[in-house]
Amino acid sequence: MQQFFAEPSQITENRIRLDGPDVNHMKNVLRMKPGEDVRVNDGCGHTYLCCIASYEGEGALLDVLKELDADTELPSGIWLFQGLPKGDKMDWIVQKAVELGAFCVVPFAAKRSVVKLDHKKAAKKQARWQAIAKGAAEQSGRGIIPEVKEPVTFAHALEAASDLDVVLIPYEMEEGMEATARIIEGIRPGQSVGIFIGPEGGFEEEEVALAEHSGAKPVTLGKRILRTETAGLAALSILMYHLESAQHSLIMRNE
Structure with missing residues (x-):
């Protein structure tokens, strides 16, 4: 079922009004008609089953049928710090990272980054990436729209990560799958x-040495060298499986 996001101010006890590009997408792209059901999320963890009541100008009125028990967020906030890639790879990375449960995406310029963005170009790119994140969140049924930050320097990225509980840096020169497995298994839901x-x-x-000095833990993603657009998604997939399995085990033990 198609999902859209609405601001809490757009939601009353039994009615929601959508405005802007979402209405155009609903009406002219998806060709949804009054009487059809949609899901609407307020971005704060509340998801509603709604029925399209009518279209009024640039808006759509939805009747709230009931609140859904939707729990699609990971039990931990995962921040993906992504070195700026070439071309439009970042578009794809943002989309798939959101689908896999990332809480926030922070692009950064590393020493080997080919792409260099000035402030004006960076702001324009960030707006595009944020729109992609919103679309991916709607498609995958997320409870929030993950934030995509403006590109920063590597030093600023490390500073932003300093408040996180665990920081990992996959590195092709790192060896020892057992050590990596211990680090991953030590991460607990809520961290x-x-x-x-x-x-x-x-x-x-x-750069790896600087990250280690800042508290990051080098890990390996296997014997193969992964592309930049693959490595982050592989790490997210591993963490998604581990965290949701750990959360399930905790629930089962407490029942």
Whole structure:
């Protein structure tokens, strides 16, 4: 079922009004008609089953049928710190990261980053990535719209990660799957987690050393060298499975 996001101010006890591009998408792209059901999320964890009542100008009126028991968020906030890649790879990374449960995406410029964005271009890119995140959140039934930050320097990215409980930096020179497994298994639901992914060409050794000095833990994602657009998604997939399995085990033990 198609999902849309609405501001809490747009929601009353039994009616929701949607405005803007979502209405155009609903009416002219999806060709949804009055009487059809949709899901609406307020971005604060509340999801509603609604029925399209009518279209009025640029808006759509929805009747709230009931609140749904929707729990689609990971038990931990995962921050993906992504080294700026070339071309439009970042579009794809943002979309898939949101689908896999990322809480926030922070693009950063590493020493081997080919892409250099000035403030004006960075703001324009950030707006595009945020729109992609919103669409991915709607498609995947997320309870929130993850934030995509404006690109920052590597030093600022490390500073932003300093408040997180666990910070991982997959590195192709790192060996020892057993050590990586222990680190992953030690992460508990409720802890915040950061993942640092290098750009094409990876991290330079001094960047990894600086990350370690800041508290990041180098890990391996296996024997193969992954592309920048693959590595973050592989790490997110591993964490998604681990955290949801750990949460399920906790629930089962407490029942």
